[in-house]
Amino acid sequence: MYTLLKESDLGRCGELHTRHGTLQTPFFMPVGTAGAMKGLTLEDLEMLGAEILLCNTYHLHIRPGEDVVQEAGGLHGFVGWDKPILTDSGGFQVFSLESLRKISDKGVAFNSHLDGTPLFLGAEEAMTIQHKLGADIIMCFDHCPPSTASRGDIEAAVDRTLRWAAEGKRVHERLCNKRVTPSPVEGRHAATVHGSTKLTMTRFPLLFGIVQGGLHRDLRKKCAEELIAIGFDGYAVGGLAVGESADEMYGVLDDVCPLLPKDAPRYLMGVGRIEQMEQAVAKGIDMFDCVLPMREARHGTIYLSNGEKVRILNNRYVRDHSFIDPNSPSPFSRTHKKSYLNHLLRSGERLGETIACAQNMAVTLSSIRRLRERIQDGAK
């Protein structure tokens, strides 16, 4: 499923084979939680260089429901995207919707953030929903605590995450065995079957386990080792960028990455600052996702292709009639002025959101692509 091609001081590069094509690593996944990007069409997203889309189990389960999505031909058919899709399991909502859920060892009882309707997500539910959604990469349901939580809480989160991972794997295997209709691209990458599981042929979704453990080296180690013993197609590092400093986060990556199998992809969940991704790749990470570039864009922080950031809502841009970013990979920024973007965002015009989001997404995607190319081209 994953072929490691090269390693250098800059990081690793390789290929990740999925039902909807092969991805060059390292890569960044734009977050389209409910199957859409705020302010961008998926055609825009593809034009800007996106190779894979991330969607969310919790949100799609609430609305429109996995049955609707399945009926529409799965996520790909529903949203109109032919490239790979990864679904997050809803584990992050255990963190972000903290006040709306109750955790037990069986799973998490949420009250919908929309109307309070009770819903239950556990290892089995998250797996069943993700199979129905039809993503190419799916995630185990995990317990993501704040990194600042007490050691006891993090220990408990690791135990649950491991239990849910084992159960998720069993449910996943059962669902894969049940599947009789082969995918159109079946067998395309049949030669590269990961050794740790017989089920990870490309007609099935790839299943990733998630390493928790907060800032505690021993808990991270325990979690990683037990996940590896269960065997997954890829390994994510979760529970980061949730309250700790960047240095603490790098410390965890220094601890965890050497423990992970070299022939499996590694996914740092929720991280997407360009400089942080560069550091993480150097430490051995292959995949990222993050809402930050889009959120900052909507809130007026614009990334430029020269690495600078600009607060486009500030007074100084009211009369700055230079182009947003003449060298931008986003065509909108090559033809529109800073003063115009300032005006659009101040006026609440949706077009401002589109131009801003396209810019930040383009810069983020091209940064990681350039990093990948440097690794690919670099000496071995």
Next chain:
RNA sequence: GGGUCGGUAGCGAAGUGGUCAAACGCAGCAGACUGUAAAUCUGCCGUCUUCGGACUUCGAAGGUUCAAAUCCUUCCCGGCCCA
């Protein structure tokens, strides 16, 4: 001309004797945002400040009072009603 209601910080709008530099909303100024409850959130927003405070304000001018955005008098301006 008579009556009546009103004039509060950039705008809108509370406050009707002391706890008022004056609620709240908008606009403005700056900041935050990391597996999206996020077109959200935080701070500032009369002037000066060594951030403890100091000083000048509530249409204008006088007055009552220990104390006035708040009460009285006159004037100016606006809305409505009557002539």
